[in-house]
Amino acid sequence: MVLHQAQKQIANDTHRFRVVNCGRQFGKTTLSVEEIKGVALSKNANIVYIAPTIQQARDIAWVMLRNELKAITIKAKEAPSLEIEVHNLVGGTSIIKLRGWEAVETLRGQQFDLIILDEVASMRNFWLNWQEVLIPTLTFRRGQAMFISTPKGFNHFYDLYNFETKDPDFKSFNFSSYDNPFLDREELENTRSKSTEDRFAQEYMADFRKQEGLVYKEFQRSFHTFKELPNRVFVKTFGGHDFGTHNPCASITIKKDNDSNFYVIDEFYKRGLTDAEQADYVANLKWDECYPDPESASGILEFKKRGINVREVIKNKDSVRNGINVVKELFKTGRLKIHESCTNLIYELETYAYPEKRQDRNEEENPIKENDHALDALRYALSMHNTQRDLPPVYRRQVERKNPAR
Numbered sequence: 001m002v003l004h005q006a007q008k009q010i011a012n013d014t015h016r017f018r019v020v021n022c023g024r025q026f027g028k029t030t031l032s033v034e035e036i037k038g039v040a041l042s043k044n045a046n047i048v049y050i051a052p053t054i055q056q057a058r059d060i061a062w063v064m065l066r067n068e069l070k071a072i073t074i075k076a077k078e079a080p081s082l083e084i085e086v087h088n089l090v091g092g093t094s095i096i097k098l099r100g101w102e103a104v105e106t107l108r109g110q111q112f113d114l115i116i117l118d119e120v121a122s123m124r125n126f127w128l129n130w131q132e133v134l135i136p137t138l139t140f141r142r143g144q145a146m147f148i149s150t151p152k153g154f155n156h157f158y159d160l161y162n163f164e165t166k167d168p169d170f171k172s173f174n175f176s177s178y179d180n181p182f183l184d185r186e187e188l189e190n191t192r193s194k195s196t197e198d199r200f201a202q203e204y205m206a207d208f209r210k211q212e213g214l215v216y217k218e219f220q221r222s223f224h225t226f227k228e229l230p231n232r233v234f235v236k237t238f239g240g241h242d243f244g245t246h247n248p249c250a251s252i253t254i255k256k257d258n259d260s261n262f263y264v265i266d267e268f269y270k271r272g273l274t275d276a277e278q279a280d281y282v283a284n285l286k287w288d289e290c291y292p293d294p295e296s297a298s299g300i301l302e303f304k305k306r307g308i309n310v311r312e313v314i315k316n317k318d319s320v321r322n323g324i325n326v327v328k329e330l331f332k333t334g335r336l337k338i339h340e341s342c343t344n345l346i347y348e349l350e351t352y353a354y355p356e357k358r359q360d361r362n363e364e365e366n367p368i369k370e371n372d373h374a375l376d377a378l379r380y381a382l383s384m385h386n387t388q389r390d391l392p393p394v395y396r397r398q399v400e401r402k403n404p405a406r
Contacts, residue, residue, distance in 0.1 A: 001068065006179040007031045011038075015171035019160050020148040023177035023204040028148045032116050033064050035146060040069070040086055040094035045113040046141070047096045054100030058082060060118060062098060069096075070355045072123030100261075102290035104129045112137045114167075115145040120160065124371060125248060127343055128269060151202055153211030154221070155351045159343075161208075177204040213353040215324060215367050218331035225340045229265060232257040238289040241282055241303075243296040244271060244374045249278050250373040252345065253285060254381055261335045262382065267342040267374055275299040279306050291380040313380045320366045323383035328384065345374040 007027055010020055011034060022028055032049060039045050049065075051057035062082055065072070065330060074085040074093060082098035099107065101123045115134060120126065138145065148291035149157050163170040177183060192200050201207040210217065234255045242250045251268040266283060283288060287309070292300055294313045303310050330336035338345060351371045 003027075003031065003033060003034060006173075007034075011035065012175050013171055013278045014172075015162070016142075016144050016169040017167075017171070018144075018146045019163065019170060019174075020146065020205045021151060021157070021161050021173065021208075022148065023174045023179075023206045024150060025177050025183055026175055027182075028118065028204075029060055029064060032061060032118060032146070032148065033068055034220070035114065035116060036065065036096055037068055037097040037113045039144075040096060041072075041089050041111070043090055043094070044088065044092035045094040046111055047094065048107065048110075048112055049096070049098050049116045049118065050101055050102045050104065051098075051118045054082070054098070054103065054329075056119070057071060057098040057100055058105040062255050065096065065098075072399075082296065086384040101133045101216045102131070104133055105244055107137055108133055111140045112143045113141050114143060114232055115292050117145065117147050118149070120147045120149040121155060121157040122149070123156075124200075125269075125271075125344070128248065137152060151206060151208045153202075153214070153350050154208055155211075156343075156347050158208050172204055172323060174206055178208050179376050198266055211325070211351060211353055213355070214350070215330065216328060216349050218328055219349045221346065223334070224331060225346065226263070226337050229255070229263060229339075232259075232261070234258075236288050237286075238381060238388075239282075239285065239287045239291070240377035241278070241299075241381070242376040242380070243275065243278065243293050243299040244373060247271060247398075248272055248373050249346075250344070250377045252342075252374060252377040252381060253287070254378075256385075260336070262330060264336075264338045264342055264345065264378065266339065267345050269344040269374060275302045279303050279308070282306075283308055289326070289385070291384045293376065293380065311384060313384050319383070321378075322381035326383045327379055336382070341376075345378065348372060348375045 004027065005028065010018060010031060020028065036047055036049060039047055049057060049061055051060055065084060066076060068087050069084060072086045074087060076084045084096045086096065088093050088094050115138065117123070137143070147160055151157060161172045163348065164172045177188060188204065191204065196212070198209050198212060202209045234257050236256045237253065238256070239251055239253045244250070248269050248271040252264055253266040255263045255265055275298050278299065282303060283306040289311050290303060290308050291311050291313050292303060294300070294315055300310055327336065348371045352367055352375055354367050
């Protein structure tokens, strides 16, 4: 396959970790396949290509890889997983695997020379899986990774894109759809005319913008995050907890000062823990009050066994919307700050969104149920901690209008 100039610039770079922020139809699949082919031919390599789901991996890259590697393929199998074994130029063989991010845990303990992650911005719980699962798979072989995506707000992919300022192993690239000379310019302009400015800028110009439909539009990293806890009188430490086993559990620790400002000082975000293990962790935090998800009766029982001061969390048809309004108001009034180390909570704040607007959409619709584990824990704690009582009168009236008494 022939690479265009922008693709060649990326392919010729020698940094260990390359982050490619590009517009739609830039040619990221062609670039990925060429990268895979180059490494597979050069040595006895283990390579994995990861898309958000296994079906996307199949749809995006499988056919192109099969065609490009046909002449050197020893065997290719589609079940139980997508894998190709090929001859290389050093007299050995290389293995290429295609996986879905939803099953990234299955890669634990393996060793790779190259990992390509496609559509990174859509990968949930990215930092947890990158740090705990994937980085160790690169250590023994000193493997490389390429992160490719179109942006999706200021989420983990935005952080990755800026890693080159912190780590010399990283190099970032930014190309729009217009950088692909094979794309029809007239068709691109036609698409621009039918899109909102923000959507076209994000999807085709690869411009980092706030995601459309964000729930917490009020949240601004530059204003609502902090590095060091201010020198204040703190009157209470409390927190919220969202139970999870297959999905991550999340604990959010909050300090309240004597002016009723709230500081999120820590988060705990981990999957695979039993109710008892989650209870052990929260018990060690020594919160004054704990607001857990009321739907886990077994989890709450474990909390109570350990003497945790469990407080009631009300769940009804309006509780999500009402809790969101409390958190939004705290952001608006500058009374809620997040420690910069709480990366999962910050990611969720910047990606939690309502469904895409449509003509028949109910304006009272709740947000999409994803990217919300830490946010649920935050919402349980703040909405149930008599936050309205603590607001100045002018803000209390605003919240009461939006959040009527239950």
